[in-house]
Amino acid sequence: MTNDFTVTSLERDLGVALQARLDGRTKPPGSLGKLEALALQVGLIQQTITPQLRHPRMVVFAGDHGAANAGVSAFPQAVTAQMVANFLAGGAAINVLSRQAGLAMSVIDAGVASPCKVPASSEVEFIDAKVAHGTANFIEEAAMSASQCEATMATGAELVCKWHLGGCNAIGFGEMGIGNTASASLITHALADAPLAEVVGRGTGLDDAGLARKRELLGKAAARVAGRSLSPLDVLAEFGGFEIAMMTGAYLAAAQSRMLIVVDGFITNAALLVAHAIEPAVLDYCVFAHCSAEPGHRRQMSYLGVQPLLELDLRLGEGTGAALVFPLIRSALALMNEMAGFADAGVSGKIGDVG
């Protein structure tokens, strides 16, 4: 598999009818701002003037990074598996926000280093898709082999197809992996035309000394491939995590299945950079939830030419920003579908307008 995916750009013909429907609601044209753009985008994705979210789902991919043990994170690697257990017990931030937003939730072990404790029952779907017990240390060698990378992407795509067949038409991706901001920084450096120094941040809470050490280690990793011409898949195999590679396949399959995709923070955007480099039209299906406090995130969005909906200084990951945006999307669609028209409501238009 070099590229099994075909993502087509959105056909825009229906845009006229969608805009007319929005303009016919009892409000001045355009006065609902970005919510109108959201409703229009979902209408184009679903090719209907009555777009709706069906069985929306939050999917958290978890994986460990060999580089974590080299000192790129403030937290020990064991936290990845501990947080998976927390997800399955319903106690993490993404659980709370998914419940609030009415999202079903899945957690995927894409490559957690230690075994994941799975409770007898959980509100959260757990899928064991472990490729290996963490990646190799990308500071010294490629994080994964090319064939591992392709198989991991294919698994992500298959999972999305399963949910899509089950009726899901809107999906958000989150991640858990100690050390994965380091991986995201290297991918962003390679694919978003960004100096490494500008896209390395504090992750979940490094102090100044920790940040300096992270910068030095990632400089070594980048130098390891200097001079080689890397394809997007090469970049993913060199620096990715299994959770990032699986998410990359998931993005491509979701866009190919014409699902609405809600994009979260820095790490999920790194996976999107890879998907975008393979099939640029994937962006047409994406809503960008927020801009996080991690400095590379803004750089990614400026490279992709996209704007975030929220700016709440989040820096947690897990898909939390994406979950927070689902109520806004629901509201945008409800406005389109439930508001009265001028004539039905007996409301006059502008002075001087006919009708």
Place this chain on the structure above:
Amino acid sequence: MTNDFTVTSLERDLGVALQARLDGRTKPPGSLGKLEALALQVGLIQQTITPQLRHPRMVVFAGDHGAANAGVSAFPQAVTAQMVANFLAGGAAINVLSRQAGLAMSVIDAGVASPCKVPASSEVEFIDAKVAHGTANFIEEAAMSASQCEATMATGAELVCKWHLGGCNAIGFGEMGIGNTASASLITHALADAPLAEVVGRGTGLDDAGLARKRELLGKAAARVAGRSLSPLDVLAEFGGFEIAMMTGAYLAAAQSRMLIVVDGFITNAALLVAHAIEPAVLDYCVFAHCSAEPGHRRQMSYLGVQPLLELDLRLGEGTGAALVFPLIRSALALMNEMAGFADAGVSGKIGDVG
């Protein structure tokens, strides 16, 4: 009544316990950004480490402006009553967004020029508190008398006390009144130290010629009081609408009752400027929902030294921005109340941290 209200600043002692509770949840400290600040603020308002929204309500004050017939709006004055009917029929944007956010909704006729058609049954509470059939034309004379202004504020305060006694601890205010951005511009000019030209905008959709005419008319209105020293209540009586005056009293009563107040757009912020000039501590109880496309709104917030949560280019009014923020507030409180702690979840802290 020159000032029957006493609003006390928030006692901050509980802040330490609230922050400790947030920091004990399974996430890096501070990683939920502005949501943590929100949860902390509501905790301080309610003086509890388990803050909750109870019977949250959206209240839309409607009133007409004598100046509307002079040409300050793109819409005819009849639209105010028509939109009140639309609110009561459930077809307006604020109805849709209040339903989405789980808010009870009230519509108050504070001074609509024409009779409001009230249906036999409605999901929306309607209150007839009409002071008069619209204000006088503030371009030529004071919009209302001092005694009308005080009585209108008192009515707004009484309504809030009624809902508060019914168990409501969080409230958002919206407005409907053709011409009321003009009123808000004059109030903002008078109370927020702002040049008139910078706080006059297109309202619900004036073209360039309409905007020029609005500027000229509002210049005349401002010139009418030039040289006089106006108290906040004088400003409200000179340039306010009945919906704005009633909302001013409502703000003060809500803060005095220790309710969380969600502040919407340009017009609702103009009422807040008056309330703030009377009792500055009212700000402690306010969350600022969004920054609208009306230019004076940013100026108001910079004068008050506050930041909006959302920037969605809304310019509809009705309370729509405030309604959109309630799900974020609910999420912030749910994170505080429902997330697991590190010890309970068996999740490790930072490398080097004790415990």
